[in-house]
Amino acid sequence: MTAKETIAAISTAHGKSAIGVIRVSGKNVLKITKDFIGSELKPRFATNVKIRDKSNTLIDDVIVIYYKGPSSYTGEDMLEIQSHGNPITMDFILEQICDVYARLSKPGEFTERAFLNNKIDLVQAEAIADLINASHISASKAAMITLQGNFSKNIKLLIEEVLTLRANIEACINFPEDDSPENSNKNNFNAINSLIAKLSKLIKSVDNGIVVNKTPIITIIGKPNVGKSSLANLLLGEQGSIVSSTPGTTRDALHHEVALAKNNITIIDTAGLRKTSDSIELQGIEITKKSINTASLVLYVVDDALGFDTEDRALITENKINNYWVVNNKIDLTGADPTMIKISNVSHFNISTTQNLGIDNLKKKLSENSVPDDETTGTARLRHREHLKSCLENLYMALDCNNNLQLELVAEELRLAHVSLVAIMGGDVNEDLLDKIFSDFCIGK
Amino acid sequence: MKKFDVIVIGGGHAGCEAAHAAARANVSVALVTMKHESIGQMSCNPAVGGIGKSHLAKEVDALDGLICKIADYSALQRRKLNASKGPAVQATRIQTCRDTYKLKMQQAIDAQKNLSVMEGMVSNIILDNEVLRGVVMSDGSKVFAKTVVLTTGTFLGGKIHIGDKSFSAGRLGDNASNALENFFKKHGFSLGRLKTGTPPRILKSSIDYSLLEEQGSDKNKPCLSYMHDHYGQTPNIISEIPCHITYTNNETHKIIKDNQALSPLYNGVIDSVGPRYCPSIEDKVERFYDKDAHQVFLEPETLSDKEIYPNGLSTCLPEDVQLSFLRTIKGLENCEITQPGYAIEYSYFDPRGLTKYLETKKIKNLFFAGQINGTTGYEEAAAQGIIAGINASCSVRNIGMWCPNRDQAYTGVMIDDLVTLGVTEPYRMFTSRAEHRLRLREDNADERLTAIGHKLGVVSSERLLFLKNKIKKIKAESKRLEEIKILPSSKVSSILEKKFNLKLKNVQTMKSLLKMSDIEYKDIQELESFGKTINSDVGHLVAIQERYEGYLKRQDQEVLNSLKTQNIKIPEQIIYNEIKGLSNEAKEKLSEVMPHTLGQASRISGVTPAIISLLRIYIKKHSS
Structure with a gap:
């Protein structure tokens, strides 16, 4: 069995160290090597590669090793990138990969894939259960740290705003004959734009918050x-x-x-x-x-x-x-x-x-x-960034659909935007929406 | 000795669909009901369809069920809702004549082969060493069957409230329902209480319509059944009667407020939960005190048109207060009440005790459908009824049971919600519950379900041919439009620019024009290069597909990505307590719901992706 999605994560413990390792697994590995290196890699050979940002500034000098599936830890095509162990550099590389080719791996996912591809046996699998659970606990603990203070307050405000807008639109769609609220194209336009502005600001602050948040x-x-x-x-x-x-x-x-x-x-x-x-x-x-x-x-x-x-x-x-x-x-x-x-x-x-x-x-x-920090604090933050970015994409799409007067498509984009935010903070998308509709509007023909 | 394959208890909207579907699948069915003449009774408002509800009804129709056809036969007013809001959220609603509806339903039941109606009360269920054998009637006689479908609505512990009066009310006699209730209690079924209400009925001749807004059918008179809507059959119809709209006012609200203490909803007599989307007028006045008026629809009840159903005025105030607030409303100044409004409390079974096939987890071959599962509405009941009927027949025929997935049908969304989350208020369908709303449309329930229904034996071959013909026509027209090219410099292009402010940059096809939100099929029909077609009747369906194509592709990808995990089956004999690493909370919740698949498990509140990973590994390990 080969999993569909390509996953990536920083595999070494968090913090400054001589080198850090980023692992990627899945079918996009070949594409990544092609785009980063420009030539094919010989499996299991170390290659020196320079990584640059969009403006061609050198970010890091790294070693990459390609493992051809099934002869790899997960049994899929894998890439190991050994960068210098600076968390900022490693985050940058991981972000580049996750922006286009892969998604962040879930806790224990590399090991899970290894198991599902029959790379490790049942005895080893016994241990995985505890491992996944353990890393999940620390992941949520890490998420809690990041979620304290302004960040979570801002997300909550965004969710509230998305919910208000969705409740208005969904009430119009679901209860057209009731005393449902005014819904105008212009109001939607303003509300979506306000969301986009706030979200963009938040994403920027997440990008800037790299150092302080983690240590x-x-x-x-x-x-x-x-x-x-x-x-x-x-x-x-x-x-x-x-x-x-x-x-x-x-x-x-x-x-x-x-x-x-x-x-x-x-x-x-x-x-x-x-x-x-x-x-x-x-x-x-x-x-x-x-x-x-x-x-x-x-x-x-x-x-x-x-x-x-x-x-x-x-x-x-x-x-x-x-x-x-x-x-x-x-x-x-x-x-x-x-x-x-x-x-x-x-x-x-x-x-x-x-x-x-x-x-x-x-x-x-x-x-x-100072308790040694683990991988998860950083990945929690990257995960948030990923959700925020996909939320932003949906909001821009919603704006487009609103310009085209396609209310049901605006509603669909807003639903997805809502799902992304709730993935960070938790909550029940459907039930929260119905609550909001029934508390804001008098429904009941 | 009487012997059947399936016994359906109850002749309401769930019972009729269950019995008819099982009989269509060629097993022998008995429909047990108190009185033949109450089969197909519409006990709430006289209408079928509406947003989310017509979607469910059309899915029943796509499986060759009854509700849409019968509604079309008994239509007093026919409307398309949300006509301006995009095809995925459009819905059809039909005001019906109660008498005609009931009569046509009884005729359909009586005419169906393999289906007999038995009048009587069921007082017990026969279990023989935990194996279901049939039912005992209140006269002591026994009726044997392999499967039983229970669709008895509010029969358990029904209690009606009007002002300070309250009395037991269930369609079955108290003794019989007590005996049945005891049976379920003894077998550990978990029961909850819900509440709903109805408005008073008004004598039509006492209403002054001269100043009220009239609302008739839409011009194109939409139908609910695909037979009439898409397959070109003409339904037998009855005369139309319009609805009227009026409003409450501050004087109405004052009377209601002044008498609030007399309403059992407010003086503590009723404490069970009612639906938030269907509040009583007492609730509306209390919670939305800043509103000066609430809308009231005066709906005709029957063709003979003697009574009016004032939709929006559900109440359980004393009858004299009902009359005095009604008389403050425009048009109702001299109205007479023919039947007072009331609230009814009733018991339901926690639907988490069911599998997604609507079979009880405790007793094999026993199925529950309709209001006893905590839902409300004819359409919700009918959709559960047809699934329970199909699955009872599957069990008899020894073939695999079936329930649509969430991306396949609103019916699938509803049943998954019910058996996974349970209910806290009477469950009603809203389109916002369906994450695949753009796919689950009124125009394509047949494309989603009819072929499956045919395989399961509940859809006739004739009906399948109708569907195949429709699909063929859509494909042909779609292909034809794709082959008509429009060049940026052409005459057609300049017409498009003038009419739609659309400047073509590249070569377009006639089909791709339909992607534009403001261009409809009828618009391109007017273009010179449109040409000739014999399939113009499906043109609007081609346009709908084109409008959502990009979205559905994106969703397909998402579905595909999650399908592998979503559809992994969880073995029935799984013991969550034995799984290392699961939190106690997760163990408890999973053991209570006993999800069928990892997808269902992931929708239980508090079940995290890490728990799903764990389950996946556990299942993989124990299946090999």
């Missing part, structure tokens, strides 16, 4: 001039924030991505928290508070000479910070040892940013603390 976030906070930016710079290993001894120098939250022992971490350096009337500084403090909300861990920096005082404790409670470490900086001035102790289950690190004391220990603990 654990560590936010550094504290009172002004305790050395937050200096700490950030040490962790980054380069000059990131402007460092000065004037309190309130960092007014924006500065994002930096850093690799600590193979795991990507985003470090956010923030404005110091204090009572102030300076409007620009107040803005900075607002941004700091937001950064606290997105953080997976907060590093609370204090001046060791002053210690962790009641004001600090109040700031922690006030901002509802649950997961934090205290960092006592400037021990070079107090003469304390660069050690780590736990006080009522909170870690306290003694460091000096100027003398580079205790920094390595902090880095080590940060690295251990």
